[in-house]
Amino acid sequence: VEIPLKEYLSTKNQQWLVYDQQREVYVKGLLAKIFELEQKLETAPQTLPQQTKKTESEGYLQEEKQYYNHLLANAKKDLEVDQQIITQLNFELSEFRRKYEETQKEVQDLNQLLCSQRKADVQHLEDDRHKTEKIQRLKEENDLAREKLEEERKRSEELLSQVQFLYTSLMKQQEEQTRVALLEQQKQIREFAFTEPLVTFQKETENRGKVTSPKSPTAALNESLVECPKCNIQYPATEHRDLLVHVEYCSK
Template identity: 35%
Template structure:
């Protein structure tokens, strides 16, 4: 027997026995039901509410159990008044039956009524227990839903925040990667420009061995000067040879003149006679001609000497210019070599620096690629976790559906219990009919004993039928509920561990352990 019936049964039996000992009227079945329910509900709600509220709540619950809707306190009181009137009528009929039957006969109906009362009380307590279990399970389901929603919302929010952070980091990395790629392209362009410059400088270094524009002009001028110098040397040599020839000719003429003078003196000495005047005249003419030629030759020789001096001065100037040009050419070659060496050093340093920068950029690119790959892996992991979270949510939805199905099963059980209560009301009606039949049978006095035994047998048969029906209907309902609870299973969304619905608390503990 349930807990409520264990508490209520002895008090109820004491109440009934005292009432019978005092010689009061026998209690009807409805009155017993009303007293038991009122007693249980008063004991249940006295600790929380006032006595008035407890009695009102008991009345309302009793009215609900009898099938009346709790539309208001007035309707409940009206129904209770009707029940009281019916109870009074039943009491009157029972009093009449007890007066007619005496003391021996009511024992058996009272025992049957006590059994029925105990059965009704057991059913009521079972119903109360099932309603309490349903309420506790509904509260647990609501708490589970709230916890799941809160945990799922927090996890989704945290995952979304992580996704946003990872996306921002990926965008930042992509920007850095683009900047580094641009820098590498710029460095490559610079390297190409530097290599082109190096090639041009190398070409210049090779071309510097060949005279450039200014050096070529200087060399051409030097060549012209050398050619002119050679021409002037040839001309000077020719002039010197010509002057020497003239000087030799003048020396020869002087010698001839001296010889002529000597011959003239000899002839003058020899011939002091004839033709002295004519010979002297001829000699004087010849002497004058020779003097003129001598003067002309001297003038030519002086002019040629002046020209030779001018040519020598020009030659010296040209030679000086040639020396200066050679010195300038050597200095330019030295400066060009130095500049080429310095430019080569600078170019090699630039090339080395650019190569180092390119290598560093390559290293950065590799690092950025690795980071991008890691970010992609992290994003994939986050997406997988989101997919797993969605699957968990789907599983939670399936669990909620299963819980709803179990709640529907509980509702069906409630309906079964209500149908059982309805059948109880039918049984009570049949009892009333049986009492009416008993009253009719007792009215016939000649056949008193036989008729009295027949109703008792009839009542026994009816009671046996009722007990069988109760055994068929009522005991199977908890078995049905337990079977349905054991047949329906709940699964853990993480490890897929299955639990029957009757072990939902173990499933809740497993969920806390598995997710934490």
């Protein structure tokens, strides 16, 4: 838009200058014609035999001079009007250029503002992208942590189930061993009651209590074994704490 506008203004300005020059040439031509007529009038032949011819010649020259004077006046008037028009057009052209330069400055300011706004929008989009990536990363880390927590919960439940099973088995074995020891003791007592007198039975009972008394539940418990459900390794029942540690390690 800027280049065609400048070309248009330059063309119009050049046309007015050419027109002004043409008017000046036209006026100069009229002035030269008037001067020529004046010279003719002054150098008119003085030897004409009759005064009538001289008067007619002078009248013709005077009329022609008046005619060209009238044309010169009109030309000068037109020239002054044209000069006023040219002055007005130059003024309007100057005003138009001033407004055009102001508009150009406003356009440049708007372009700079638009460029700054675009940079700010790009930075805002970049920040949003970083935030989105960070949120996505935190979400993935949270999901991973939940999966690990769920795995740990399942492993803990499985380990707890194994411990409860071992504890139940241990308690059953202790009860069974205690019951067997009591039955064994009752059996021995009945056998001695039928084979020897009461006194002998009492002494024998005392000696047996001192030397070979029946195994207590604790002694029977010491001889019982408990196996790991994973690798079937055996531990004494009294070392059940060590067995629990082994089961946890073996489960891992």
